[in-house]
Amino acid sequence: MQQEKLKVIKQRQLTADVFELTLKGAMAKATTTAGQFVDVKIPDDRLLLRRPFGIAQIDPATSQLRLIYRTVGQGTTVLSHIASGAQLDTIGPLGHGFPTDFLQAGQRALIIGGGTGIPPLYALSRQLVTQGVTVTHAIGFGHREQIFYEKEFRELGTVHYATDDGSYGFHGHIGLLLDAEFATTEFDAVYACGPRGLLMAVNNRYRTHPHAYISLESRMACGVGECYACVVPAQNSTKLYKVCDDGPVFATGEVEI
């Protein structure tokens, strides 16, 4: 965990409201687990709280890391106007990512993602492929125009798309796609990140799976585990987990979502 002014190398618009930000700095040389995130100070003095974003890609060799984000409010809108060469005060890598050590080459993993839950899953998929794991992706979007990183994911394994309006791939939400395509397929690991509905579907479906993981979002203040803003209740105890520090990745059945 460190604080660093990362340099903006490139900002690229992927869809109407999704942007890819390439940053450079020593932080990219830190050991990270796919699923960890960074917490970015938006360069607007009215906005006091940092904004958390999953790490979509990290390359220690070039000291670069990538974020992918959707403009949903003030902070991400300001971010989308940042030009190359600017500095972005960033803390990270934060939190606990997706466990992958237990997987052997040749085993099979299912990655389930939706919307802006996808960025950390891209890092994860690359990691798994490096380990020799066969990766299947099930990715949901509202409609065809929202899809980004299709080529990138297809290079890593099979990709099944679901769109709410049927404009691309399976017609319906991702839970239905899972029913239709993967009801009987066994995976050695399952990973998910995306909207709450998607996480609930995965959490229910793979509750007893020994290696199924979901990555949560939560409103944060400190981002480092010291303010108790981001808590989520444990499933079967009174314990409260901190999404920023105990998570954002939890095993299915571990937390109340």
Place this chain on the structure above:
Amino acid sequence: MQQEKLKVIKQRQLTADVFELTLKGAMAKATTTAGQFVDVKIPDDRLLLRRPFGIAQIDPATSQLRLIYRTVGQGTTVLSHIASGAQLDTIGPLGHGFPTDFLQAGQRALIIGGGTGIPPLYALSRQLVTQGVTVTHAIGFGHREQIFYEKEFRELGTVHYATDDGSYGFHGHIGLLLDAEFATTEFDAVYACGPRGLLMAVNNRYRTHPHAYISLESRMACGVGECYACVVPAQNSTKLYKVCDDGPVFATGEVEI
């Protein structure tokens, strides 16, 4: 009085902390009197109040107007970073400027200025020269390096400089310069703008002069005469004048400074 997004044509640094800003817009075609000012929305959302600046030069032919300002705080610092092409939400022209109609060609005027009181005096001097008035300038600065627009003023008439540290021209503040050089000279009009001390000196010295004017500063909110933030007491009554609306120019002896 109008509100307009003026286009930044050029920003030029004149001294270590003084900048000249050239703006373009229909406002430059409005009838103005030298000594009027504009009220600028600083492009920083944390700063709610506009910042008033005297109009240093206005050219209806090219639709341009010029401000000259010193970076003294947050607002002017933000302003100094604005690049050409940017838009600056401005209201103006505001207030009542220096009366000059009564002067005939061949008459003599004394212009007394200090620091950032100088910008509107430049507009005034140009106006007077157009009217055929012979202008003498007495201009005070802290030290030599702070002087700006020397060439511009010298083109319009005689210029006497005073510096607090004697690094250029007369050694001492402007009041002493007036004593030394102009104690016995008669002028048909006297105009002053600058720090409070300067204005007090001029106000005392030319209290009974029929055509001596000083331009005041005051902390403003609305800038247009509706909030009563900027008031200054009348000299011999309980009346309160609004600097933004009744001023910023007042006859000597008219207000308590």
Place this chain on the structure above:
Amino acid sequence: MNRLAVELPGLNLKNPIMPASGCFGFGQRYAEFYDLDQLGAIIVKAATLQPRAGNPTPRVAETTSGMLNAIGLQNPGVDAIMADKLPWLAERYPELPVIANVAGSTESDYVEVCRQISTAPNVKAIELNISCPNVAHGGLEFGTDPKSAYALTKACKAVSKVPVYVKLSPNVTDIRVIARAVEDAGADGFTMINTLVGMQIDLKTRQPLLGNRTGGLSGPAIKPVAVRLINQVHQVSQLPIIGMGGVMTAEDVLELMMAGASAIAVGTANFSNPQACPEIIKALPDVMDRYQIRTLTDLITEMAVTSV
């Protein structure tokens, strides 16, 4: 159908937006920027019985996303206001409802101003300013003590020919106590919030920057406090609320209305942008669409029921 229309005692407004007292004077100069008939109404600067000189300068200071003011109710007095200011508005904008802000040092001052000003043909309501933090006497005293607030409201109601809205102060431990007292006294509605008491120190002089030492904090910085207090009063009273405090955008208008306000006053924003009010009015329909609000009257009704 006018989606923006709202109705409050004495005020049938074509839209809920009005400049807040003291931030727009009597509108004369702002009329050079736009046609004031675009406004739902106008709350004019405080009127006192005698002319008031106000506080020493500096009277304003800027704070982070806010400002402090200590104008001290400078105004030409009710006579001059009725002779010049109100007729100026009535002549040019005969359809524009005026809300007269009334202030004073003693109960009898307030009563006398109410009696007089409520007879002006364009004054459709009174805003009883019992919450000005910038005057030594009157003002905040009446706004922080329920007994005084009750007595004052009752006395003013007795003489006023138009509905009386009481302007509540945020500088109290429990605003509900004051709100209830004022309601019991017969007030027709509330306006809220007035400014929070604040101070800025000039590091160079080590002294308070404002001539009055303290001033009232307004602007976006205080919006969360306004939302909270409006909501708290809305939960204990059926009376309509004209909400204010940090409103800069159409979204802010909806937020205060969801908290319980039925109309909205815009103060500090006028200084940032003299055309703030018409721009907010223009933006409202689109923002209402975004949040599936058919009419503001629907929203007010919904909020009255759910009482957020």
Place this chain on the structure above:
Amino acid sequence: MNRLAVELPGLNLKNPIMPASGCFGFGQRYAEFYDLDQLGAIIVKAATLQPRAGNPTPRVAETTSGMLNAIGLQNPGVDAIMADKLPWLAERYPELPVIANVAGSTESDYVEVCRQISTAPNVKAIELNISCPNVAHGGLEFGTDPKSAYALTKACKAVSKVPVYVKLSPNVTDIRVIARAVEDAGADGFTMINTLVGMQIDLKTRQPLLGNRTGGLSGPAIKPVAVRLINQVHQVSQLPIIGMGGVMTAEDVLELMMAGASAIAVGTANFSNPQACPEIIKALPDVMDRYQIRTLTDLITEMAVTSV
């Protein structure tokens, strides 16, 4: 000579800067960003007698130049804090003075926590949190009623082995009444201000965004209120004040000290910048030079005399 040193009851500080309670936990994660020994002191998260789960999420929201929080005093309870958290600090930073923030629902809860936690070797003072706006019982109740504030302070003073600072709420009509009550009860100092009660509404749901509906407003937005209240208490009491509320820069530190504070806590700024405290400490000498301040002790002495 250490220009930044300040001295308060129980606290000989090499500089006046300390993280504010709840905005720094027990410092463990911040220790990864910098050496905590740079701090003047550390005010740790509230301790209650029993572990507390806190409020429903969302617990934080952003406002213009501020934030709302309704954490609800989640903490592992005084036993766990004394067993794990305080020893962790004592081991690594034996010289770092700790101020323990104490909260509770009943007077006896507060007293018991004070009794226990004041025996921890690194706890040099207690901050009695009678001003938390985010809990249904205790908290703000004690902070708004002078009688309860008096009784609670007296009871805690009786058992505490270290000086007791009482944390005052800004959500009161007259803070001087509470300050005097607390001083009469034997408090050694004040810390102020806690957060202002605020609310944000989610336009999509038309409901309050925070799980707790309301939350505490902090950050630069509230600094003018903090300056004003610190100054007001400073004028009626000789007791030292640890000031807080919106401090982001060394200039802000001086402003609060000119208002009457003797030391400064930094809260929300830690979230914007985890290294806010050491950066402020580093900037202080230059800023003091700019305003001709030789030492902070000089400044405090000057302000005690002029009583701004």
